[in-house]
Amino acid sequence: MSAVLKINGTEKTFDDGLPSNVSELLTTLExxxxxxxAEIDGRIIERKDFEKTALNQAQxxxxxxFVGGG
Amino acid sequence: MxxxxxxxxxxxxxxxxxxxxxxxxxxxxKAIEASGTQMVTVALRRVDINNENDNMxxxxxxxxxxxxxxxxxxxxxxxxxxxxxxxxAASGIAWVKLEVxxxxxxxxxxxxxxxxxxxxxxxxxxxxxxxxxxxxxLAKKLQDVGCATVMPLASPIxxxxxxxxxxxxxxxxxxxxxxxxxxxxxxxxxxxxxAMEMGADAVLVNTAIAAADDPAQMALAFKLATEAGRIAYxxxxxxxxxxxxxxxxxxxxxx
Numbered sequence: 001m002s003a004v005l006k007i008n009g010t011e012k013t014f015d016d017g018l019p020s021n022v023s024e025l026l027t028t029l030e031x032x033x034x035x036x037x038a039e040i041d042g043r044i045i046e047r048k049d050f051e052k053t054a055l056n057q058a059q060x061x062x063x064x065x066f067v068g069g070g
Numbered sequence: 071m072x073x074x075x076x077x078x079x080x081x082x083x084x085x086x087x088x089x090x091x092x093x094x095x096x097x098x099x100k101a102i103e104a105s106g107t108q109m110v111t112v113a114l115r116r117v118d119i120n121n122e123n124d125n126m127x128x129x130x131x132x133x134x135x136x137x138x139x140x141x142x143x144x145x146x147x148x149x150x151x152x153x154x155x156x157x158x159a160a161s162g163i164a165w166v167k168l169e170v171x172x173x174x175x176x177x178x179x180x181x182x183x184x185x186x187x188x189x190x191x192x193x194x195x196x197x198x199x200x201x202x203x204x205x206x207x208l209a210k211k212l213q214d215v216g217c218a219t220v221m222p223l224a225s226p227i228x229x230x231x232x233x234x235x236x237x238x239x240x241x242x243x244x245x246x247x248x249x250x251x252x253x254x255x256x257x258x259x260x261x262x263x264x265a266m267e268m269g270a271d272a273v274l275v276n277t278a279i280a281a282a283d284d285p286a287q288m289a290l291a292f293k294l295a296t297e298a299g300r301i302a303y304x305x306x307x308x309x310x311x312x313x314x315x316x317x318x319x320x321x322x323x324x325x
Contacts, residue, residue: 008116035125036117037160044159062116064156066127068098069113069142070088070227070254070276 006060018057022050025061036065071300074271076249077165077197077218079136083108084266085296086138086251087289088276091228095129097285102135105289109136111167111274113143114157138199140167146180147187154191166191167221169201177227181208185215192216201253204235209242209250220246221274223254224265228277230257233264243269259288259295266299267307 003018004011005025019025022045026033038045038053039062045053055061074081087107092098102110110130117123130137139157144150147170154166168191170183184200185208191198197218202208204222212220222239225231232255233239243250249271256262262273275292282288 007119010119012119029119031117031119031123032125035123035127037156039156044155046159063119064114064160065117065123065125066112066137066139066160067115067124068089068092068126069140070090070111070274 084272086274091280101285101289104286150187204238221253225255232261263295263299
């Protein structure tokens with residue numbers, strides 16, 4: 001069953017169903033978990049909680065990282 | 071040179087370095103090293119989920135350099151508070167360079183929103199370093215709500231124009247009970263020295279270093295200028311006068 005999440009403002013469809021938690025989502029997207037912080041529907045998810053934070057259909061997820069800045 | 075103390079941390083370097091605009095992580099790393107800095111600013115942005123993401127943090131040795139996340143991109147207090155909390159979750163430290171810049175052309179900070187965000191963040195346990203226009207009244211208000219420093223701008227961000235707001239920064243320094251960090255617009259080592267000679271506690275430089283032909287050499291130049299200015303300030307400049315005062319003896323001329 002396909003599922004949809006809104007990631008960084010863009011809808012993304014998962015044909016094989018939702019990743020079960022934030023860690024799995026990052027693995028699916030090939031993003032190194034050590035470099036990001038997540039926000040789900042406005043709630044900040046710390047790195048240590050990535051594995052125990054389940055995902056639900058149609059959630060809005062922000063994946064954020066540090067970049068160079070002044 | 072005396073140590074700079076911000077919140078509970080001591081810094082022997084009075085030059086903070088921004089990490090934007092460097093041609094590569096390698097160039098940035100060398101410039102940071104050459105600058106002798108102990109604190110570098112970073113920004114938060116969305117991950118690009120379709121392309122490979124560069125991990126700039128890998129180039130920063132966090133045992134040597136403290137991160138100072140900024141809230142760049144925030145247009146109001148709410149956005150700045152949100153970014154600060156994300157930065158804390160991402161970095162594990164509760165220090166933030168608070169900046170609220172609704173106008174994209176001059177990137178001048180919104181004092182009212184900055185003050186609002188500062189109050190919320192201080193109550194939330196953050197060490198807040200607010201980026202502000204050189205407004206002595208606002209600086210005092212931010213100090214009163216518990217900010218760890220004030221960071222008045224010398225001229226618009228990235229403009230390299232130097233100490234355009236000098237007279238107001240002098241007043242801020244005179245009134246401040248927290249460290250004054252001159253941030254933004256310092257385009258040459260002489261500008262940094264000028265700020266330090268006036269009694270600024272530190273300077274923050276990014277563009278002037280990152281956009282130089284050789285960022286590591288320019289970082290070294292800023293390091294020396296910052297130190298020179300500080301030593302001059304601590305020593306006390308000799309007085310100025312209108313009339314000349316001969317340096318050579320006025321007797322024994324060969325006439």
